[in-house]
Amino acid sequence: MVIVGAGFGGIAAVKVLARVPVEVTIVDQHNFHTFSPLLYQVATAGLASEDIAPNVRGIVQGDLNVEARMATVHGVDFEGHEVLVDRGVSIPYDYLILAAGAVSSDFNVPGVAEHAIPLKTLADATRLRSTVLRRFEETNTDPSLIDGGALTFVVAGGGPTGVELCGALAELFTRVLAKDFKNLDVGRAQVSLVERTGRLLGDFSPASQAEAKLELELRGVEVRLGVPIASVGPDKVELADGTVIPTRTTVWTAGVKANPLAGVLGLAQTERGEIMVNADLTVRGHPDVFVIGDLAAVQRPGARPDPQLAPVAMQAGRHVARSIERRTRGKPAKPFHYIDKGIMATIGRRSAVAELPLGIRFGGTLGWLSWLGLHLVFLIGFRNRVVVLVNWAWNYVKWDRGNRVILSDPD
Numbered sequence: 001m002v003i004v005g006a007g008f009g010g011i012a013a014v015k016v017l018a019r020v021p022v023e024v025t026i027v028d029q030h031n032f033h034t035f036s037p038l039l040y041q042v043a044t045a046g047l048a049s050e051d052i053a054p055n056v057r058g059i060v061q062g063d064l065n066v067e068a069r070m071a072t073v074h075g076v077d078f079e080g081h082e083v084l085v086d087r088g089v090s091i092p093y094d095y096l097i098l099a100a101g102a103v104s105s106d107f108n109v110p111g112v113a114e115h116a117i118p119l120k121t122l123a124d125a126t127r128l129r130s131t132v133l134r135r136f137e138e139t140n141t142d143p144s145l146i147d148g149g150a151l152t153f154v155v156a157g158g159g160p161t162g163v164e165l166c167g168a169l170a171e172l173f174t175r176v177l178a179k180d181f182k183n184l185d186v187g188r189a190q191v192s193l194v195e196r197t198g199r200l201l202g203d204f205s206p207a208s209q210a211e212a213k214l215e216l217e218l219r220g221v222e223v224r225l226g227v228p229i230a231s232v233g234p235d236k237v238e239l240a241d242g243t244v245i246p247t248r249t250t251v252w253t254a255g256v257k258a259n260p261l262a263g264v265l266g267l268a269q270t271e272r273g274e275i276m277v278n279a280d281l282t283v284r285g286h287p288d289v290f291v292i293g294d295l296a297a298v299q300r301p302g303a304r305p306d307p308q309l310a311p312v313a314m315q316a317g318r319h320v321a322r323s324i325e326r327r328t329r330g331k332p333a334k335p336f337h338y339i340d341k342g343i344m345a346t347i348g349r350r351s352a353v354a355e356l357p358l359g360i361r362f363g364g365t366l367g368w369l370s371w372l373g374l375h376l377v378f379l380i381g382f383r384n385r386v387v388v389l390v391n392w393a394w395n396y397v398k399w400d401r402g403n404r405v406i407l408s409d410p411d
């Protein structure tokens with residue numbers, strides 16, 4: 001078995017296959033798994049990168065039938081049953097699970113690729129953290145830069161990532177950096193959230209959407225709804241209604257597309273690039289190839305596509321692993337059905353919205369506590385859980401963000 005991608009889907013699959021008498025290779029371009037729901041906390045200095053990125057070899061260390069490889073996959077020889085990688089020999093397979101996820105998409109908005117920072121990878125998060133902190137250092141040296149937008153931070157996209165990032169940035173500025181920069185008027189720092197549609201958190205109920213907007217505004221975030229970004233420049237963002245926001249920092253959380261690997265495999269794709277798969281997550285014409293998570297689009301006539309969420313990838317990973325186990329015993333694979341257990345987004349300290357099936361909804365402190373608990377449970381590795389819990393407790397009690405480290409070079 002070969003699994004491409006040690007993300008949510010790949011790791012879920014490997015953990016089931018570790019209990020099956022088969023040989024498994026899991027290959028990823030990085031030597032770590034990225035817990036993306038907490039990327040925004042790395043970007044806002046609440047957590048260190050290592051806290052949310054367990055090492056892949058460490059994850060499978062005790063699984064004797066699993067080998068981890070660090071390599072970038074650039075193709076698949078379906079005839080020869082081999083995965084083509086950028087370093088070392090190709091990896092032969094009997095069954096292949098493609099779980100390479102998604103990448104940030106600029107939706108062809110001019111200037112996004114050149115001037116905006118995405119929030120999709122660990123490198124993006126540390127780059128954003130360094131950029132934010134550097135803006136404060138620069139304006140501390142030369143406060144006249146504030147007029148040119150040096151302390152204005154525009155976040156594109158009002159989905160969970162944009163909302164969570166804006167809330168965390170606002171709290172970082174008012175509660176932490178205001179104390180760090182004693183001679184700077186930190187009150188002039190502004191977070192602006194720009195969302196193309198008329199509402200935040202599009203997949204949530206109107207009550208949660210309204211709560212998120214109110215909570216962000218209470219934290220000083222400027223929420224602009226119903227207006228798309230027309231272009232992004234090095235020192236400004238232009239909106240479609242002609243508004244110009246002077247800023248030197250734009251964060252792009254407005255959308256993703258399938259990993260470009262999908263495009264080189266010669267398989268049928270959707271408009272957004274996902275690989276079309278059968279109900280059992282196999283690829284048409286390739287019964288030994290499965291695609292899961294953000295890379296896959298299950299073709300079910302008349303049904304809504306599965307959302308691009310970690311639980312979907314994890315459930316699909318476990319499902320295909322069990323299917324492979326069944327197939328090795330001569331039994332057919334079963335269709336995959338995503339079981340929706342709810343959605344959540346946090347806005348800031350003691351504020352989150354959570355929606356469960358059957359219309360159950362809660363927000364405020366209860367929503368926030370459930371958000372904290374759930375993310376702690378899903379984080380991989382006992383050490384990471386302890387470190388994150390200690391960090392959260394410290395940050396809560398002390399209003400601190402202990403990872404205010406500038407690492408990357410200026411853009």
Ligand SMILES: Cc1cc2nc3c(=O)[nH]c(=O)nc-3n(C[C@H](O)[C@H](O)[C@H](O)COP(=O)(O)OP(=O)(O)OC[C@H]3O[C@@H](n4cnc5c(N)ncnc54)[C@H](O)[C@@H]3O)c2cc1C
Pocket residue numbers: 004005006007008009010027028029030032033034036037038039040071072073074099100101102119120121160161259261292293294295308309310311313
């Ligand atoms: C900032 C952010 C916040 C999010 N928050 C939430 C949330 O709160 N709740 C939620 O449910 N979902 C959230 N998501 C979505 C969730 O992260 C994805 O739906 C989920 O990661 C999809 O899992 P996956 O296994 O398909 O891909 P991923 O988890 O992205 O894993 C893909 C893996 O493939 C590897 N890879 C990619 N290309 C190659 C290649 N060519 N060769 C080798 N390896 C490769 C990558 O390095 C990566 O490790 C968030 C996403 C982002 C970006």
